[in-house]
Structure formats: structure tokens, C-alpha cells
Amino acid sequence: MSMAAGERSARAPWALTAPALMLFVGVLLIPLAMTVMLSFHDWGQYKGIEPVFILKNWHEIATDPYYAEMFWRTFRIAILTTLLTALLGAPEAYILNRMSGRWKSFFLLVILGPLLISVVARTLGWALLFGGNNGLVNKLLMSLGVMRSPIPFMFTETGMVVALAHVMMPFMVLSVWAALQRLDPQIENAAMSLGAGPATIIRRIIMPQILPGVLSGAIIVFSLSASAFATPAIIGGRRLKVAATLAYDEFLNTLNWPLGAAVATLLLVALVLIVVGSNALIERRYAEVFR
Amino acid sequence: MAFLELDGVAKQFGAQTVVDDFSLSVGKGEFISFLGPSGCGKTTTLQMIAGFLDPTRGAIRLEGKDLTAIHPAKRGLGIVFQSYALFPHMTAAENVAFGLEMRNVARADRAERVRAALAMVGLAGYEDRHPRRMSGGQQQRVALARALVIKPSVLLLDEPLSNLDAKLREEMQIELRQIQRTIGTTTILVTHDQNEAMSLSDRIVVMSQGKIEQIGTPQETYERPASAFVSQFLGKTNDFAGMIDRTATPARLVAGSWSAPAPAGFNGAVTVSIRPERIGFGDAGLSAKIVTRIFQGNHWLFQCDSECGPAIVIRQNDGKAQPAEGDAVRLAWRPEDMSVRARAVA
Numbered sequence: 248m249s250m251a252a253g254e255r256s257a258r259a260p261w262a263l264t265a266p267a268l269m270l271f272v273g274v275l276l277i278p279l280a281m282t283v284m285l286s287f288h289d290w291g292q293y294k295g296i297e298p299v300f301i302l303k304n305w306h307e308i309a310t311d312p313y314y315a316e317m318f319w320r321t322f323r324i325a326i327l328t329t330l331l332t333a334l335l336g337a338p339e340a341y342i343l344n345r346m347s348g349r350w351k352s353f354f355l356l357v358i359l360g361p362l363l364i365s366v367v368a369r370t371l372g373w374a375l376l377f378g379g380n381n382g383l384v385n386k387l388l389m390s391l392g393v394m395r396s397p398i399p400f401m402f403t404e405t406g407m408v409v410a411l412a413h414v415m416m417p418f419m420v421l422s423v424w425a426a427l428q429r430l431d432p433q434i435e436n437a438a439m440s441l442g443a444g445p446a447t448i449i450r451r452i453i454m455p456q457i458l459p460g461v462l463s464g465a466i467i468v469f470s471l472s473a474s475a476f477a478t479p480a481i482i483g484g485r486r487l488k489v490a491a492t493l494a495y496d497e498f499l500n501t502l503n504w505p506l507g508a509a510v511a512t513l514l515l516v517a518l519v520l521i522v523v524g525s526n527a528l529i530e531r532r533y534a535e536v537f538r
Numbered sequence: 539m540a541f542l543e544l545d546g547v548a549k550q551f552g553a554q555t556v557v558d559d560f561s562l563s564v565g566k567g568e569f570i571s572f573l574g575p576s577g578c579g580k581t582t583t584l585q586m587i588a589g590f591l592d593p594t595r596g597a598i599r600l601e602g603k604d605l606t607a608i609h610p611a612k613r614g615l616g617i618v619f620q621s622y623a624l625f626p627h628m629t630a631a632e633n634v635a636f637g638l639e640m641r642n643v644a645r646a647d648r649a650e651r652v653r654a655a656l657a658m659v660g661l662a663g664y665e666d667r668h669p670r671r672m673s674g675g676q677q678q679r680v681a682l683a684r685a686l687v688i689k690p691s692v693l694l695l696d697e698p699l700s701n702l703d704a705k706l707r708e709e710m711q712i713e714l715r716q717i718q719r720t721i722g723t724t725t726i727l728v729t730h731d732q733n734e735a736m737s738l739s740d741r742i743v744v745m746s747q748g749k750i751e752q753i754g755t756p757q758e759t760y761e762r763p764a765s766a767f768v769s770q771f772l773g774k775t776n777d778f779a780g781m782i783d784r785t786a787t788p789a790r791l792v793a794g795s796w797s798a799p800a801p802a803g804f805n806g807a808v809t810v811s812i813r814p815e816r817i818g819f820g821d822a823g824l825s826a827k828i829v830t831r832i833f834q835g836n837h838w839l840f841q842c843d844s845e846c847g848p849a850i851v852i853r854q855n856d857g858k859a860q861p862a863e864g865d866a867v868r869l870a871w872r873p874e875d876m877s878v879r880a881r882a883v884a
Contacts, residue, residue, distance in 0.1 A: 436590050437623035439611045441688065442640035451636075455627040533627075 286509035296504055304509040314493075314510070318517070321489040324407050325473035329465045331412040336419030337461050341453065343420070344427045358420050366414055370481040373410045374401060402486045410482050411472050418471065419464040426460025459533045466525060470518050490514045540599075541566040541724055542587075542692055547596035549582050556582045558748045560596070564692075567722045569715075571735035574745035575771070580728045583745075584694050587726065589613055600691060611640075616685030616723070620697040622677045624669040630656065630680045631665035637688040655687040656680075658717065675706045682714070686721065693718070695727040699734060711737055732772050736760065744768050761813075762877055769811045769877070776817070778824070778846040779881065780810045791878070794845040796824040798873040807881040814839075814850040816875040819861060823870030824849070831863050844869060 286304055289297040308314045343354055361369055376384045377400035385397035400406040430453070431437075438452045476491040483489065488496070490510060497507030540563030547560040557579040564570050572580035585591040587598060589610030598605040605613060625633050631652050638648045656662055659679035669677050678698060685693060698714075699707045715738050718725050729735050735742050736756040744751040744759055744767075752764040763769035766777065780793035782800045789800040793810050815837075826844035838860050840851040849869060853860060861867050 431619075431621050431623045433619045433621055433623040434625065436588070436610075437617065437619060438625070438636070439590075440588060440613075440615060440617040441637035441684070442611050442614075443636070444611060447640070452625055456625075 282508045283512050285505055286512050288505040288508075290503050290505045304506045307506065308509055308513060317488060317493050318490055318513070320404065320487075321473055321491075321514070322517075324404055324411065324479075324489060325469050327404075327408045328411040328415060328472040329469045331408060332415050332419040332468050333461050333465055335412070336416055336464065337423050337457065339416075340420045340423035340427060340460075341449075341457070344424065359417050361414060362417050366477045367481065369414060370410050370478045373406070373413070374481060377401065377406065401482060402484060403482075404487065407479055407482045407487070407489075410478050411475060414475075414478055415468040415472060418467045419461075422464030422467065423457055423460045426457040430456055459529060462525070462529045462533075466522055466529075470522050473518055474514060540564060541568075541601060542726075543597075543599040544583075544587070545597045545599070547583065547586060547593045547598060549579070549586060549591060550594045556748050557586070557593075560750060562743060562750070562753065564724060564726070567724055569718055569725045569727070569738060569740045571727045571729055571739040571742045572745060573729055573732060573735040573742050573771070574751075575730055577747075578745040579748040580730075580745050581696060584696055584726065584728045587692070588615055588617055588694055614688065614691055616688060616690030616693045618678075618681045618685050618693075618695045618698045620700060622669075622681040622698075624677055624680055624684070626669050629666050629668055630661065630672070630683075633669065633680055634684045634687050637684060641688065651687055655683040658686070659683045660713070674702055675710065678702065678710065682717070686717075686723070690723060693723045693725040695725065697728055697730070700729075700731070707734070714738060736772070744771065746771075763811065766809065766811075766879065774814050774850055774852075776812050776814060776849050778810045778812070778844075778849075780808045780846075780878075782806060782808060791873075794824045795822075795868075796870065801873070801878055804878055804880060807883045809879045809881040810876050811879070812871050812876045814852040815854075817849070817851045817869050817871050819851070819853075819867045820870035821868060823868040826867055826869050828861055828863050828865050828867060831860070842867070842869065 285296075287300050287302070289299050289301050289303060291297070339358070343351060343358070346354060374382070376382050377398055379385065379397050379401060380389075382397060382400070388394050389397065400409075434452060434456075435448050438448045443451065474491055475489075476495065479487070479489045480492050480495070483492065485492075485496070491514070494507045494510040494514070497503045497510060501507075542564040544560055544562045547557060548555065549557040560579075560583055562570070572583060574580050582591060586593045587605070589605070589608070593606060600613075625636065628636070634652045634655050635648055638651060643651070653662070653665070656665060659682050661676060661679050661683065664672070664676065664680075667676075669680060672680065678701075681698070695714075699710050702710060711734060718738075727735070727738060739756060741753060741755055742759050743753050746767050752759050752768045754762070754764075759768060760772050763772065763775075769775045769777070778793045780791055782804050783790045783792050783797075784800075784805070790797050791800045791804075791808065791810070824844050824846060826842040826849060828840050829843050830841045832839040832841075833855075835855070837855050838853045840853070840861075842849045842851060851869065
């Protein structure tokens with residue numbers, strides 16, 4: 248009797264989570280496993296996909312410098328985007344946190360605003376401003392005689408970094424904001440009473456305490472930027488490809504699904520390794536601040 | 539000359555006056571408590587001394603120099619915050635060393651002073667602990683060491699013991715008093731705990747609604763409360779309505795069936811305040827009935843229903859027989875144990 252009850256209570260959590268687990272397995276794990284398997288299949292222009300196990304795709308990615316360049320560009324853009332959001336987002340969050348009630352909620356809305364607009368619309372906005380000879384800013388600057396040719400923005404890495412940083416900024420600000428909320432409201436007064444000036448307070452007291460927030464924001468921004476599709480697709484187009492747009496092209500234009508699967512798998516594995524690795528590093532390094 | 543002087547200090551937030559006409563002079567080495575309920579302006583006053591707030595009116599002087607003209611970082615005051623406000627990313631030693639670093643104290647000298655300060659608060663051996671790995675009491679000691687190591691001219695304590703449990707609080711009170719006596723730093727303590735104020739301070743400033751109600755030694759404020767607020771706030775008290783009877787010669791003060799020769803300077807309706815431990819059971823006096831009798835170890839607490847309203851009586855447990863619940867008793871006290879205030883008659 249009691250054993251049956253014990254068994255039932257042991258089974259209950261599984262039964263209760265079964266629908267969610269099934270969904271998780273069905274729409275995430277199985278497709279993921281199939282993608283990994285797909286990357287080992289063969290493909291030919293006329294024969295299509297052949298379900299055999301070969302390392303052709305992986306060999307191609309490993310040896311052709313085209314793919315190395317592509318991945319290197321992807322991570323370079325992601326790193327620069329992360330740096331830019333940290334550089335602008337952390338001070339932004341700090342200033343926001345010091346504002347008084349009404350202004351604070353207003354500017355918080357301004358910062359979160361981009362999240363309310365589709366990423367495609369936001370990126371197209373950048374294209375409208377800086378897109379070649381017809382871009383608004385370019386037109387204005389050229390008609391004023393400030394410059395002869397349009398600012399190089401479209402199809403450049405700079406343009407991609409700027410547009411991505413704009414899209415990712417809320418994640419960094421929110422993450423630093425959360426760290427700032429944990430600060431003792433008297434901590435700046437405490438440092439001041441001990442003789443510290445404003446610059447010292449920020450450098451020695453505030454910065455070390457919000458650094459974990461900056462780093463966790465950086466992980467979010469980095470992984471989202473490295474796997475971003477819409478922004479690189481619009482700004483970079485087919486001229487300046489990154490890993491995500493490359494995989495997309497292999498799947499939908501070349502129709503070389505196995506190669507596209509290999510690119511997607513490599514991107515996923517690289518991202519997981521980077522994120523898990525840096526997360527472990529941060530948690531160990533800042534154990535005292537996180538507690 | 540006064541060491542620290544507050545002269546007509548006031549603070550307004552918009553139309554609201556939080557502190558009004560606060561004047562106090564503190565002697566060197568004195569331990570002063572600002573005592574009052576929350577929202578009475580005691581913390582605001584402390585923050586004005588610290589420099590986190592600027593007074594709307596009035597002057598604050600330290601050794602004759604205008605303190606409000608000096609930036610908070612340059613005032614050289616030691617402050618212990620209610621939340622301790624320790625730097626969580628630094629060890630105990632680094633926390634304590636911070637103020638010395640800001641003063642460019644040489645490294646070797648700094649290490650020695652940090653070690654001495656932590657030893658003074660009983661935390662020798664805890665140098666490398668981070669605050670979040672310490673108990674509330676230990677964090678409190680680090681905060682105290684951090685404030686004292688810079689040899690502040692004045693030590694400001696903002697409800698430093700309110701986050702500790704009762705037993706630890708009592709221990710820290712004794713320790714705080716000993717440390718303050720040893721190093722002789724002028725200290726201002728903000729508290730809402732009357733026991734804390736009484737056991738620690740040389741003088742207490744009782745505050746209510748932004749105003750000073752009374753400044754005096756713990757004994758003065760307890761035994762000779764200047765206002766009804768002070769007598770109610772500092773411990774338990776009995777307020778009886780009385781009358782000065784000028785028809786008798788000499789004039790007498792009458793409260794119910796209790797009477798005594800009238801004190802000078804009063805006329806008509808008065809309020810008589812007596813501490814519960816100063817009332818005895820006698821053959822004559824205010825007639826009352828005992829409603830409840832509570833045994834509290836070293837003393838008995840009686841709640842009585844007297845002809846002048848409810849009354850509390852505390853008697854030492856000296857082994858003698860005490861009246862039981864329901865007994866009719868007479869309450870009597872010596873005239874010198876009471877304080878008399880004029881009473882407005884509606």
C-alpha cells in the first residue's frame with residue numbers, strides 16, 4: 248500500500264512534466280539530432296541528398312578558408328557588437344538608475360522601445376538612413392557638400408555592428424540594471440564618507456559590483472549577435488555573409504542541405520562552448536558578488 | 539567651547555518640514571543619542587551632519603569651522619550605516635583599508651592599522667573573509683572598524699544595531715560603549731530603541747515630528763520627562779489627571795483619593811506622571827482594583843483599574859506576598875517621584 252503510494256509519488260513529477268517534455272523533445276531535440284545527422288550525409292547537384300555517413304561536409308568546412316573567414320567574421324562582428332553595447336549600455340543603465348521616478352520610467356521605455364518593433368523594421372530603418380545615394384543622412388550630407396560619396400554603411404561590417412548594437416542594447420541595459428538593483432543604496436555614501444571622490448567611487452565601488460551584470464549581458468548579446476540572421480541579411484546581404492546567412496543560403500539557394508546543416512551545427516557547438524565556458528569562468532571569478 | 543555645534547538647523551523637502559530649529563552642542567568625547575519614532579527627523583539630522591543632505595537653514599560647526607561648506611568626502615567623519623553598506627567585492631581587511639587608502643596612508647602602516655582595528659572589534663583572523671560570508675554581527679563589526687580606522691573626529695551611527703537579534707544587540711551595546719570609552723571618539727547614535735539610547739549615551743536628544751522634545755542625561759529624560767511625549771516614549775508611565783486645590787491651606791494636589799502638598803508654579807488642572815516602579819501598595823491613596831498580575835521573574839507587573847483610569851504597577855520580586863488579581867488596593871507614591879505638567883482642559 249505504502250509502497251504503491253511511494254511509487255506513485257515518484258512517478259508524479261514525470262507525469263506532470265510529460266507534456267512539456269514531449270514538446271521539448273519533439274520540436275527541439277529530435278530536429279536538432281536530425282540536423283546533426285544531416286551534416287554527415289552526402290549531396291550532389293543531380294543526385295540530391297544521399298543518406299550515407301561521410302565526413303565530406305566537415306572536411307570541406309575544415310579545409311576551405313572561405314568557411315574560416317566566414318566564422319571569423321561572425322565572431323568578430325559579435326565581439327565588436329558586445330563591446331559597443333557594454334561601452335554604451337553600462338553607463339546608460341547607471342545614469343538611468345540615478346534618475347528620479349518619472350524620468351526613469353520614461354527613459355526605460357525609450358530603451359526598451361526597440362524590443363517592441365520588429366527587428367526587420369528596425370534594420371530597414373538604418374538602411375533608409377544610410378543606404379547608398381538615396382539614404383536620408385547620406386543625401387543630406389552630400390547636398391550640404393560635407394561629403395562627396397555616401398557613408399560606407401550598407402554591406403560593411405561597421406554597418407552590421409552598429410545595427411546589431413542598436414538591436415541588442417536593451418539586453419545589456421537590462422542586465423546591468425538588474426545588477427545595479429542589488430547595490431546597497433547607501434554604498435556610494437559609505438565610500439564618500441571614507442574620502443572617495445566620484446571617479447574613485449565608480450571605479451573602485453560601482454564598477455566591480457556591476458561587472459557580473461555587464462558580463463552576463465555580454466553573454467546574451469554575444470550569443471544573439473553571433474547567431475543573428477535578420478540584421479546581417481539586410482545590412483550585409485549576399486555580399487557580406489556571416490554563419491547564419493551562409494547556412495540559410497546553403498539550405499534555400501544552393502539546396503545543399505547537408506553542408507548547411509554542418510555550418511549550423513558548428514555555429515551551435517561553438518556558441519555553446521563559448522557561453523558555457525565564459526559563464527563558468529564568471530561564476531567562479533565573481534562568486535563573492537553573486538552570492 | 540562646543541566640539542560639534544548644530545545651530546537652528548532645519549530641513550525642508552518641498553513644503554514638508556522634516557527637521558525644524560534643531561540646536562545642540564556636543565562636547566568632545568561625548569556620546570549623544572538621537573531618539574525618536576521613525577519619521578521624527580533623526581536620520582535626516584544625522585545625514586546633514588554627514589553631508590549627504592544640505593540643511594535648508596541653520597549652521598553646523600565642527601571645532602568652530604562651518605561644516606556645511608566642506609564636501610562630505612573631506613569631512614573626516616566615520617559613519618556606520620543601518621545596512622552596514624560594506625563593499626561586498628572586498629574582503630574585511632580591504633573594506634577597512636579603503637578609507638586609509640583614500641588618505642594615502644603608506645602600505646605597511648595601513649596593514650598594521652587595519653589589523654589593529656579588526657582586533658579591536660574582535661575580528662582578528664577574519665581579514666580575508668568577504669562580507670557576504672559573515673554573520674550580521676560580524677558585518678556590523680567590520681562596518682564599525684571601517685569607520686573607526688580613519689580616526690574620525692565624530693562617529694555617526696545610524697541605527698547600527700537594529701538588524702541584530704536581541705541577545706547580540708545587547709552584547710554589541712556593551713562592546714560599543716567600551717570601545718567608545720577607550721578611544722574617546724565623539725559619537726552620535728540614531729536609534730528608536732529607548733533602552734539602547736539609555737544604556738549607551740551620556741545625553742539623549744528625544745525627537746518627535748522634526749522637533750527636539752528634550753535634551754538630557756538618560757536619568758533626567760527618564761525621571762523628569764519634559765513632555766507627555768517623552769514620558770510615554772521612554773519606558774512605561776502612568777498619567778493621572780489631577781487638580782490643584784487652592785481652597786485648602788496650604789494648597790494641595792489632588793488625584794482621585796490621593797493627595798499631596800501642591801508643588802509651586804501650577805494652578806488648576808494638571809497631569810501627574812509616575813513611573814510604574816515608583817508606585818507602591820499602601821493603606822491610603824488612589825483606590826484601584828487589580829485586573830491582571832503577571833510574573834516576570836525578577837519583578838511582578840500589575841495592571842490596575844484605578845479611579846483615575848488604567849494604571850501599571852511594577853513591584854520587585856523581593857519574596858514578600860503580593861496582592862492577587864481582583865484585590866482592591868490603594869496606590870501611593872512619594873511626591874518627589876512624580877512629575878507634574880499643566881493640563882489643558884477641554
